[in-house]
Amino acid sequence: MTGPRTFFEKVWSDHVIADLGDNTALLQIDRLFLHEMSGSVAMRQLAESGREPAMRELVFTVIDHVIDTAPGRGLDQSRSKAGPEMIRAARAGSRRYGFNFVDVDDPRQGIVHVISPELGVALPGLTLVCGDSHTCTVGGVGALAWGIGSTEGEHVLATQTLPQVRPKAMRVNFEGKPAKGVYPKDMVLALIGKIGANGGIGYAVEFAGSAIREMPVEGRLTICNMAIEFSAKYGFVAPDEITIDYLKGREYAPKGAAWEAAVRYWRSLPSDPGARFEHEVTVDCGGLSPQVTWGTSPQQVVGIDGRVPDPASADDPGTRTLIERAAEYAKLKPGQPIQGVKIDVAYIGSCTNARLSDLRVAANVLKGKRIAGGVQGICVPGSTAVKRAAEAEGLDRVFRDAGFEWHESGCAMCGHMGNDRLADLRVISTTNRNFEGRQGPATRTHLASPATVAASALRGQIADVRGLIG
Amino acid sequence: MESLVRIKGVAAPLLRINVDTDQIIPGPEIMASVDESYARWGTGLFAYWRYLDGAGGAHTPNPEFVLNRPPYDRAVILLADRNFGCGSSREPAPKALRGFGIRAVIAPSFGGIFFNNCFRNGVLPIELSIEAVRELAGQVERSQGRGEISVDLEAQRITAPEGDGYGFRTPPLLRRMLLEGLDEIGATLARRGEIEGFRGRDRSRRPWAYRPGLA
Structure with a gap:
């Protein structure tokens, strides 16, 4: 094939082992990441089948999903009934098979999609899969990465390949300079509000435009993380010099001559001028305000000066019902301003927004202040490395002095994994999903940036961070 | 896996947009045990909506919820709205549908990871326009749920309760997994x-x- 090609086309075609017909290919999988939830199931299914892992050196395991994040946690400690058994199974399986294993007490431990780029497991142009839908996060370093089920995980374990239907190509251009108080999280929430939670079905999405070109890797990871929230399995930013600088020297990144060869290859991957995308969307970042969700889908988002919509404004009955149900669950009224809604909890954590730059932004808002009475502040660093780096620059003191809890790293309360602590509470959260019950029974989640979460913690209600930062 | 060629029976309408896999099988159900049987997952299906005490509890049926109302409590087909199965990659989602007895979901579009997971668990996701899904749901409701829908995966054809037919397409490799029980x-x-x-x-x-x- 000649002519201009997209980043996606180049990476996809470099991994096609066999054309299986009808737009389906058997792909080489460069990295498989397992965790104790879906990974323990994939390993058990493999063992039951009597097969052995095909390329164990390309398989990594970390304990992150159900491990407790309380300080001083034990190696199997979990808030859920089945948690300890899942952790022990993942540990035993990974050791038996000889996978690259990151245990709970390893200084490299953390949320899988946070440590994957930190350690250089994810690299530009690699295919990387994991039994977790937010695997698209690591598209932020230019990997072609996507979430799979545990049976697909078993297939990768047994063959280090995966058959996949080829997605269509979409490009999202984030143009312009985001205003004060607007962060990558706001940009991607605004996108989802614009195209809908189903706007990316069947697409692999390249994030581009001037705002992406100037964005550090950590912000790109936040944006790619939310690709699955508009139902795109794949989201990525083609590698550039920012990516290459970020990866140099990381543990599993290539070194020496291999590094030089890899960099040459990576520089050949960005989409060619004139490459064709089946769908293209542009977001003007200069016109955005801080974003916050009001409902039970990430598409139910408004600017901080916005209001809960009126169901009568919907153009079809399905959407009208959707808005009514969501407002009822969220205990909000049509037309009510989102700003000023009282909150019970401010949560900073998850693979979306718990990297060092996120903690710095939040700490900058909190510094020297106290969160409002009656509000619980919870900070769960995305990895043990992030936690230690934050402590080295005194951010833990800022959070604690402001009244936040300071946790060990893990997925914690982003999803309800048997911990009822957030039941029936209203939470403003840096996570990625505001689904019904996502953080607990009847928990009402409002998604926002770390800055907006910190500002809201101080005010005890959903607040505009722009008045609190210089 | 055993083969799945034809499905015929009660179809339950659940026309909600963006039903995510956290609803199909909530976290507390997943974290209750490491039992991987379909029966176990079936009990947790739609737990927040289906039980008055929600997920991970005593499972007291909510009589209002469609799958608790006869004849929909015997549904083998689910009629759903766009982006069904979005969100989390959790494979217990199709396992829960299967455990309940649902072998086909008909919707305008599906979350991509869920779509793939269905085929590995003997559940057929079928993409059909919203107009067609609403027509099917209308016929089912007019018959108080007694009008059955049949799905022929070989012919890739749906027959509605009132006899009209709808063609559909399934990716060939995934289709073979169901038709032939392909390993x-x-x-x-x-x-x-x-x-x-x-x-x-x-x-x-x-x-x-x-x-x-x-x-």
Whole structure:
């Protein structure tokens, strides 16, 4: 094939082992990441089948999903009934098979999609899969990465390949300079509000435009993380010099001559001028305000000066019902301003927004202040490395002095994994999903940036961070 | 896996947009045990909506919820709205549908990971326009749920309660997995020669891809 090609086309075609017909290919999988939830199931299914892992050196395991994040946690400690058994199974399986294993007490431990780029497991142009839908996060370093089920995980374990239907190509251009108080999280929430939670079905999405070109890797990871929230399995930013600088020297990144060869290859991957995308969307970042969700889908988002919509404004009955149900669950009224809604909890954590730059932004808002009475502040660093780096620059003191809890790293309360602590509470959260019950029974989640979460913690209600930062 | 060729029976309408896999099988149900049987997952299906005490509790049925109302409590087909199965990659979602007895979901679109997971668990996701799904749901409701829908995966055809037909398309490889009970891993391993040939060429081009941390 000649002519201009997209980043996606180049990476996809470099991994096609066999054309299986009808737009389906058997792909080489460069990295498989397992965790104790879906990974323990994939390993058990493999063992039951009597097969052995095909390329164990390309398989990594970390304990992150159900491990407790309380300080001083034990190696199997979990808030859920089945948690300890899942952790022990993942540990035993990974050791038996000889996978690259990151245990709970390893200084490299953390949320899988946070440590994957930190350690250089994810690299530009690699295919990387994991039994977790937010695997698209690591598209932020230019990997072609996507979430799979545990049976697909078993297939990768047994063959280090995966058959996949080829997605269509979409490009999202984030143009312009985001205003004060607007962060990558706001940009991607605004996108989802614009195209809908189903706007990316069947697409692999390249994030581009001037705002992406100037964005550090950590912000790109936040944006790619939310690709699955508009139902795109794949989201990525083609590698550039920012990516290459970020990866140099990381543990599993290539070194020496291999590094030089890899960099040459990576520089050949960005989409060619004139490459064709089946769908293209542009977001003007200069016109955005801080974003916050009001409902039970990430598409139910408004600017901080916005209001809960009126169901009568919907153009079809399905959407009208959707808005009514969501407002009822969220205990909000049509037309009510989102700003000023009282909150019970401010949560900073998850693979979306718990990297060092996120903690710095939040700490900058909190510094020297106290969160409002009656509000619980919870900070769960995305990895043990992030936690230690934050402590080295005194951010833990800022959070604690402001009244936040300071946790060990893990997925914690982003999803309800048997911990009822957030039941029936209203939470403003840096996570990625505001689904019904996502953080607990009847928990009402409002998604926002770390800055907006910190500002809201101080005010005890959903607040505009722009008045609190210089 | 056993083969799935035809499905005929009660269809339950659940026309809600963006039903995510956290609703199909909530976290507290997943974390209750490590039992992987379909029966176990079936009990947790739609737990927040289906039970008055929600997920992970005593499972007291909510009489209002469609799957608790006869004849929909015997549903083998679910009629759903767009982006069904979005969100989390959790494979217990199709396992829960299967455990309840649902073998086909008909919706305008599906979350991509859920779509793939269905085929590995004997559940057929069918894409059909919202107009067609609403027509099917209308016919089902007019018959108080007694009008059955049949799905023929071989012919890729749906027959509505009132006899009208709708064609659909399923990706061929995934279709074979259901029709023939194809062992997907076995089929891939049978391509060993092709796989090794690819890797031989690829290793010399992208050596770092095969050895993490290669110096």
